[in-house]
Amino acid sequence: MSAKRIVPEPQPRGPELDKRKAYILTTVVYEYIATAEPVGSATLTHKYNLGVSSATIRNEMAELEARGYLVQPHTSAGRIPSDTGYRTYVDRLMPPETLTPEENEHVRVEFAKAGRALDEIIEQTTKLLAQLSQNLAVVVAPSRDTQTFRHLQLIWLAERSILMVVVTTAGVAEQHVIEPETSVDPDDLTRYSNALNKRLSGKLLPELDYEAVEAALFDIRPHVQPSVIDGVARGLAATRRPEERRILFGGAHHLLDQPEFRDLKKLRSILDLVEEQRTLYQVILDSIEKGDAPTVRIGGELELDDMSECSLVTIPYRMGDRSMGVLAVLGARRMPYGRMMALVSATAGNLSQHLTDVALP
Amino acid sequence: MSAKRIVPEPQPRGPELDKRKAYILTTVVYEYIATAEPVGSATLTHKYNLGVSSATIRNEMAELEARGYLVQPHTSAGRIPSDTGYRTYVDRLMPPETLTPEENEHVRVEFAKAGRALDEIIEQTTKLLAQLSQNLAVVVAPSRDTQTFRHLQLIWLAERSILMVVVTTAGVAEQHVIEPETSVDPDDLTRYSNALNKRLSGKLLPELDYEAVEAALFDIRPHVQPSVIDGVARGLAATRRPEERRILFGGAHHLLDQPEFRDLKKLRSILDLVEEQRTLYQVILDSIEKGDAPTVRIGGELELDDMSECSLVTIPYRMGDRSMGVLAVLGARRMPYGRMMALVSATAGNLSQHLTDVALP
DNA sequence: GTTAGCAGTCTGCGAAAGTGAGTGCCAAGA
DNA sequence: TCTTGGCACTCACTTTCGCAGACTGCTAAC
DSSP states (O other): OOOOOOSSOOOOOSSOOOHHHHHHHHHHHHHHHHHOSOBOHHHHHHHSOOSSOHHHHHHHHHHHHHTTSEEOSSTTSOBEEOHHHHHHIIIIISOOOOOOHHHHHHHHHHHHHOOSOHHHHHHHHHHHHHHHHTSEEEEEOOOGGGOBEEEEEEEEEETTEEEEEEEETTOOEEEEEEOOSSOOOHHHHHHHHHHHHHHHTTOBGGGOOHHHHHHHHHTTOTTOOHHHHHHHHHHHHOOOOGGGOOEEEEOGGGGGGSGGGSSHHHHHHHHHHHHHOHHHHHHHHHHOOSSSOOEEEEGGGGOOTTOTTEEEEEEEEEETTEEEEEEEEEEESSSOHHHHHHHHHHHHHHHHHHHHHHSOO | OOOOOOSSOOOOOSSOOOHHHHHHHHHHHHHHHHHOSOBOHHHHHHHSOOSSOHHHHHHHHHHHHHTTSEEOSSTTSOBEEOHHHHHHIIIIISOOOOOOHHHHHHHHHHHHHOOSOHHHHHHHHHHHHHHHHTSEEEEEOOOGGGOBEEEEEEEEEETTEEEEEEEETTOOEEEEEEOOSSOOOHHHHHHHHHHHHHHHTTOBGGGOOHHHHHHHHHTTOTTOOHHHHHHHHHHHHOOOOGGGOOEEEEOGGGGGGSGGGSSHHHHHHHHHHHHHOHHHHHHHHHHOOSSSOOEEEEGGGGOOTTOTTEEEEEEEEEETTEEEEEEEEEEESSSOHHHHHHHHHHHHHHHHHHHHHHSOO
């Protein structure tokens, strides 16, 4: 559940924060996340039990600013956390959070309602995550390449037209039309189907190339016409390029609630990112590390122009022990990190469990 | 290609517009669509060849306002068209528009690139329409109820677990898991599949209820266990409730380019509509009439709160001679209606053609 | 029926002034 | 050496005011 630090490497500026400085940094982050207003020394002494006067807080805050944890939007304003400040908060200061029992139950129920069709599950997950996070939810759908072959059926459509239906263990059924050079006997199609199912079931889709299909058919019929073998292999191994992997979005309208997106330019840059997909896909994939813990990237750590006001929380999900895709929440840098992490963890956990449950044997 | 009038009934206020008034109304609409600024009498005399002075135009505009075609945002501003003004423009004054040969070619090429999978086609169409219209594109996906059954295959998974794959003529393959009360012999599954394919192919999915399945199996096996019949029938006829029909959106970010959505409230109300789906679905379906012509609903005609600044252009699309769904463009009321209508016509035409081409025999 | 001219209205913009939140620093106190 | 009250200062934000500009409606003349 602990976040991974990605970029940049922590710069040890002077000694560790002492207890009071750590507490002040914590309260500033907490208060700023809650109010979206720069936090002043008086606010802290009033709202939190610090035991010292505002003047002392001022001194401490000046020090925290000098060390790079806080910044002042302008001379006569309170402080807001810098990327480093947020990073320290997330990694070391933040209290661990969990969802309420009701929320956990809600997530559980939503997944219990979900069907078996992969597309539908993924779509519902996106909606759920958007609703819970009140931010932009992003889901990278499973790659076809991680799915294993379960069953196929060749169906005679017309003289030179064969329909091939492929079922994967993820419960995805897709169809391809094969147009052989010369007509094939319908009974042969059934024999081909049986042979292929027997030999290839359980293999990863990308492995099923021309040679694999030819070999699987060899026993029952050494000289199947190449156009059929080719058609079958294409249908099985046909894979989208990775950058074309499906990405789903949900809850963009929640962004309008955040004061940071009152500024149309910032809203624009985030929506453009959504539109472009490729960049976002790259960033999300870069964020993922081994293991099932959520990863946080804060502001400038995203290394995207115009995204310095945003943060991204990502977590992988799986089917069985195979990684399938990624859930992410993209929102203002001023987001409740603890809650977001608890939330993506719970969602990813339930999603993984559900996918594993509905996987075909 | 001519728009349908929906709501409200035209109120014949006084005589028809004379030629000059009609021309002035046309130029006001045209100019306002182009500039988003209220149009004054001086602007018209300068930019258009009216042959009379601005004072005359003022008199005419006052008359047009009195008759309900124009309104003044405030006393000392120029005029903008009212719903009635736009309606008159769309129905009677607007010059017919067509896409440029390059644009037509672009649309053609995009569809030529599209695959055979229904989901993919619909998704790409949404993107294309958003890109061309530079507005919010909305696509109501085909209902499962309009598709005919083409093929099914029952596949033995485990002792009490059968996978049923269903293929429709729209080229959609979907899978359902059936859990019979007692185990079924794998060879029997093949026999069932063959019988069902032979008897039911070509029927509409919603017709395939318990009785239909039972009857189709009766010849080969009079007493198939009810749990299997029920499972098959559910898988075939299983239909989402109509209000759960899938709706796709694209190009929401284009709205940010329109000056009318600088105001976050208006942006908000349109995004909320998108989120809610049900209302929008209803409005889009209400808009559709018989025939393949685009339908326009302007501002208040939508009868939606907070949508008085928006217009909707809708058009149905089909596969073969069966209506499948609706394309729509939702944007500011100040939209280039002629172009939008040409655009949805072209897109729907190509989409219908493509769907018809890829339909399974 | 058309036109020039003029008074009147309203918006939008920028400057000026006032308000308030919050800081930094200093000198005294613990 | 750390803490604190006090004070001067800074800067954003808001309000007000006045002015320029865009348009209209109306009237009287053509």
